[in-house]
Amino acid sequence: MQIQKPKDLLFEQVARVGKALASPKRLELLELLSQGENTVEALATEAAIDIKLASAHLKVLREARLVETRREGRFIAYRLSGEDVTSLWLNLRSVAEQHLVELRVALEQIFAAPERLSPESRTGLLEKARRGEVIVIDVRPEVEFRAGHLPCARSLPLAELERRLAELPADKEIVAYCRGPFCLLSDEAVRLLRERGFKAHRMTDGVAEWAAEGLPIEA
């Protein structure tokens, strides 16, 4: 290999993106952003970190061109800079799940039954929901619901769930979903619902996973 410098340059550039994926906090921000555009403050609150720190991490993501910004009045909204970034995140996560035994163990500890859907049961669920046989609830904050949600799903954020229980039928099966397998909102929701005597289940898929299977999303 005669020419040396340009080759190193190429890998260095790709490593810029790799470096952006090297911090747990940034990955959490990426997952939140895969739910839709959001402001720094909201992201920092959701990820439970300081705003300054969130800003610093977002800067790294922006310098790797994984996210873009837009000024919205006094706020600055961050969003993923393309579909391919979402699929990179899903791809990275799935490799980690496949290959890191520790991660699989951790996931199983958290979710007794890893109710991940097969392609058939996904469309099956869609059918049942359409016929009203099951109720699909989206327990994420309403902003994220509005940015895109599963067909036939109704928004019922975890924070409001307790005082809006009356909206749910006690006899039908309820399926709760949130941001995806790494998000614990739907897990909390199912626990609460079962305590109150509802027939509730978790679906680990989120909007991004759903869309990645080529299934429709409503906005």
Added chain:
Amino acid sequence: MQIQKPKDLLFEQVARVGKALASPKRLELLELLSQGENTVEALATEAAIDIKLASAHLKVLREARLVETRREGRFIAYRLSGEDVTSLWLNLRSVAEQHLVELRVALEQIFAAPERLSPESRTGLLEKARRGEVIVIDVRPEVEFRAGHLPCARSLPLAELERRLAELPADKEIVAYCRGPFCLLSDEAVRLLRERGFKAHRMTDGVAEWAAEGLPIEA
């Protein structure tokens, strides 16, 4: 978000994989490994780094479970630990190419014409090669050719090209390929062939890119 610790744990685990992708040297090793199994010494030589350093980087990759090892006599052979790792690498690289202007500029500086093939021209090339209208040569080291190569391609490593020029027809079109868009072997080969009066072109796709399009590979 009530439960805090388990969630952090999940992202931390994924970040282990992200961290493995954060160094240019490791990415270069990943690209080399996507051409097939190889020993530490060979990898170190190809990447032009010290064996100790290569070993250290490979250790990081192994701890992230991106690569696996196998003892082969006195040697230890490393390989990617799955198809999904190859596709993660391609995915990461493609996001970098799409979003980093610097990378696109660097690529264009290196290759006057970025002769990347459309799906049609890929199968078209295959047809032409089958009919003998073009000669497809694989200029990687022969080990990598043996691990898997394009149909109708013949092995003609760059190192041997100069003294085996007689094997090539002067009148037909010659298409050279190597490890992929980041590899400069085929670029060198085309330069050499043109100097000697051959009608040579580079194809930037490598075996991994070819396979990712669902096209056949011979082993």
Added chain:
DNA sequence: ATATCATTCCAATACTCTTTAGATTGTCAG
């Protein structure tokens, strides 16, 4: 203008990763 609020910039600390050198392990050949 002035005050306010969201966000970013700057600087300093603690921490982690990269790289090199030297010692060590494990395998094969004689």
Added chain:
DNA sequence: CTGACAATCTAAAGAGTATTGGAATGATAT
């Protein structure tokens, strides 16, 4: 068993990253 060789381990210096607090920017409302 001994020597040769591939690869790894350990330790230490240098380089880079994460996190925090205080100052600065830029848009908006009074």
